[in-house]
Amino acid sequence: MPDYIAEADEKFYFESYGSEEELTEDNYVVPQEEDYVSAEEVYYEESEVEELDLSVAKPGLWENIRKKKEREGKNYKPAKRGDKDRPDPESWKKAQNKYKYKDPKTGEIYEYERRGIYKKDGRTLIPAQAAEYQGRKVKLGKPFRTPKGPKKFSVYVKNPKGNVVKVNFGDPNMKIKKNIPGRRKNFRARHNCDNPGPRHKARYWSCRAW
Structure with a gap:
């Protein structure tokens, strides 16, 4: 009742x-x-x-949000905890140390161990912009x-x-x-x-x- x-x-x-x-x-x-x-x-x-970094406080949640945002653009839906591809904090730390470059045509992100000039299908990749990771930090x-x-x-x-x-x-x-x-x-x-x-x-x- x-x-x-x-x-x-x-x-x-x-x-x-x-x-x-x-x-x-x-x-x-x-x-x-x-x-x-x-x-x-x-x-x-x-x-x-207080500024809170979600990539540290909620690394799995943030990593899946980031990946889906890249993959689905404006229609992305943030990942739910428990997904099989949810990374652990150590994997997230390793990923942070890599250099990210973006395909200017497809928007796809590539990761490299060093800074440099990289190409895909004849196109020069450009450094990924910080705006692509907007929302990682929130103000409490x-x-x-x-x-x-x-x-x-x-x-x-x-x-x-x-x-x-x-x-x-x-x-x-x-x-x-x-x-x-x-x-x-x-x-x-x-x-x-x-x-x-x-x-x-x-x-x-x-x-x-x-």
């Missing part, structure tokens, strides 16, 4: 604050630099921001806009277990009016923002926006 009270509580929490979800290949978003918000819009301390604790939802903003943070979670917060249909003292005071009092709870929860970041 459905737990209607729990469902109602969950709906209320999502509408009032947002949601939290452990980072996976399905919900991973790569923010552009212009997507990150200023501390004036959503308060955060620069000292709290720095909120960014999410025009495609599920909420107005998201932020990557670590939970007490050390896992990275994606916190979604902010009503996309409502303009935050914290510059109006009365509105700001009412919101913060209504949501008990003097005690916003843990940093890996949506209520914490909703209060930071006000």
Whole structure:
């Protein structure tokens, strides 16, 4: 039998604050630099921001994302953990030491032990651009806009277990009016923002926006 009270509580929490979800290949978003918000819009301390390298923290996941991106272009789907071709961390480290070159016609990537001038089918290969590996590093604790939802903003943070979670917060249909003292005071009092709870929860970041 459905737990209607729990469902109602969950709906209320999502509408009032947002949601939290452990980072996976399905919900991973790569923010552009212009997507990150200023501390004036959503308060955060620069000292709290931490850069996480997914190739180190999640080497198998990142390696499969990279390979599928090369192979499928804009239609690629990130790999799931458990795939038979998922590399171990040692294999990833070895791959990082190789030099990557791209076929300018096919887009295929080739790896070599040394820098040099290489050709394929008469075409000179060019060094692979860093943009092809965009998204390898993410910023923890720095909120960014999410025009495609599920909420107005998201932020990557670590939970007490050390896992990275994606916190979604902010009503996309409502303009935050914290510059109006009365509105700001009412919101913060209504949501008990003097005690916003843990940093890996949506209520914490909703209060930071006000």
